[in-house]
Amino acid sequence: MTERAAVNSQDASTHPADQPVRGAEEEIAPVAEPAARTQTPAVLFVCVKNGGKSQMAAGLLRHDLAVAGKEGAVLVSSAGTQPGSKINALSAEVLQEIGADIGGETPAQLTPEAMREAGHVVVIGAEAVVEELDGVTLERWEIDEPSDRGIEGRERMELVRDDIHLRVRELRERLLG
Structure with a gap:
């Protein structure tokens, strides 16, 4: 250490000329590691x-989360x-049999805002046409259609x-890890 630096460290002068020159690495705070995901995952069926079908999926996911003690873990x-x-009465009836209740739900219009808010959209069946949005994960479930095999009514809905x-259940595992 030079004599001047030794004197400055003892004096603790605040004059800029008396302050030691620092390297650039000392001037910039280190970048923190990315924080763990704290946002609650969300899904829009x-x-x-x-x-x-979309109401059934939402009701089943809510029900499964509640049974697992994770109510609210996924929006x-x-x-x-x-x-x-x-709501389709038969859909509500077959869900009620396993403890999931969608009887109080009402159909809602799909909007880009709802898609962005969820961030993860699951389109059920081939009939619904949904355009992709930047930043939104979009997946399609091509589910079995029993009526194609002549199965109708309660058996079809079950x-x-x-x-x-x-x-x-598989989606829940993906969302919650």
Whole structure:
């Protein structure tokens, strides 16, 4: 250390000329490591009328989260590209059988804002047309359609419910890790 530097460190002078020159690495604060994800994951389920399949998926995910003690761990919503006026009664009935309640839900219109807010959109079935948005993850579930095999009514709806339920469980695992 030079004599001047030794004197300056003892005097603790605040005059700029008396301050030691610092390297650039000392002037810039180190970049912090990226923080762990703290935002609650969200998913928006979409079908055409938002009265059956997308409502079933949303109801099943909410139900599964509640049963697992993780209610609210994922923000869940649903919408339709051409929403109907009410929930499909048979959809609500077959969900009620396993403890999921969608009876109080109402169909909602799909909007770009809802898609951006969720950040993850699941389109159920081939009929709903949803345009991609930057920053939004979009996936499509081509679910089994029992009516193509002549299966109708309650049996059809139970098969649709079970197919959607398997996919919802897999999605829950992906979202929560």
